[in-house]
Amino acid sequence: MEARIPIIVGNWKLNKTIAEALALVTELKNQLASLRRVDIGVAPVFTAIHPVVKRLDGTNIGVAGQDCYWQDRGAYTGEVAASMLADAGCRYAIIGHSERRQLFGETDENVGKKTRAALDAGLTPIVCIGETEAERDSGETFNRIDAQLAGALDSIEPHEVDRVVLAYEPVWAIGTGRTASPAQAQEVHEHIRGQLRQRFDHVADSVRIQYGGSVKPANAENLMRQPDIDGGLIGGASLAAADFVAIVKAAHLAMGS
Numbered sequence: 001m002e003a004r005i006p007i008i009v010g011n012w013k014l015n016k017t018i019a020e021a022l023a024l025v026t027e028l029k030n031q032l033a034s035l036r037r038v039d040i041g042v043a044p045v046f047t048a049i050h051p052v053v054k055r056l057d058g059t060n061i062g063v064a065g066q067d068c069y070w071q072d073r074g075a076y077t078g079e080v081a082a083s084m085l086a087d088a089g090c091r092y093a094i095i096g097h098s099e100r101r102q103l104f105g106e107t108d109e110n111v112g113k114k115t116r117a118a119l120d121a122g123l124t125p126i127v128c129i130g131e132t133e134a135e136r137d138s139g140e141t142f143n144r145i146d147a148q149l150a151g152a153l154d155s156i157e158p159h160e161v162d163r164v165v166l167a168y169e170p171v172w173a174i175g176t177g178r179t180a181s182p183a184q185a186q187e188v189h190e191h192i193r194g195q196l197r198q199r200f201d202h203v204a205d206s207v208r209i210q211y212g213g214s215v216k217p218a219n220a221e222n223l224m225r226q227p228d229i230d231g232g233l234i235g236g237a238s239l240a241a242a243d244f245v246a247i248v249k250a251a252h253l254a255m256g257s
């Protein structure tokens with residue numbers, strides 16, 4: 001089997017004006033231009049997507065939407081279609097982030113529809129799943145993960161599954177500084193791959209599963225060395241070029257050895 005190419009994506013959340021976004025990606029472009037065999041992405045706010053796409057044109061860094069809608073057009077005030085992200089030059093769409101689930105009522109069913117729409121638009125969906133602290137404490141982690149996975153994957157055909165990226169993000173580790181230990185993360189990643197194998201057989205081995213939740217330069221390499229961790233979805237540490245570059249390089253190093 002071909003080794004899975006790691007994928008590191010910076011989720012900027014509600015941060016950075018267009019000018020700030022351009023300054024950051026110009027730094028990334030200068031520092032990461034020569035890296036191969038690692039996929040790199042940034043997810044700006046919607047208003048900065050197009051200028052960032054233009055600035056990154058011809059580089060090895062792709063652009064992601066932080067969400068998308070499943071309808072292509074119509075009376076859906078405030079939404080942005082997956083096909084419109086593709087039209088703006090995006091390569092990826094983050095779907096089902098825990099902040100969308102917790103603050104904006106995203107359901108497992110909607111995550112499935114958005115995943116389908118992203119694939120239809122030619123985007124790579126980055127589907128986020130993960131348990132809350134209460135679910136972990138009550139032994140519900142795997143049940144929650146399985147329900148979220150089912151929501152996302154029910155609408156996908158076996159031949160498409162390797163176009164999907166999954167991001168395991170334990171909610172208790174997001175923005176808290178409390179990272180899952182490499183062993184804790186690997187345990188869940190292995191479980192996720194087992195679930196994929198039950199549904200999709202050997203294709204499961206080609207699906208990339210990112211870890212997200214307080215990834216920093218200091219802990220990135222040990223996380224990325226785990227056999228079923230294939231990159232990271234990076235929040236806070238993606239807002240400063242030096243930290244994000246260090247994390248991308250750590251993933252590159254960990255995968256290459």
Ligand code: PGA
Pocket residue numbers: 011169173174175176177212213214215233234235236237
């Ligand atoms: P964090 O966020 O790295 O700031 O914990 C990760 C995420 O929300 O994707």
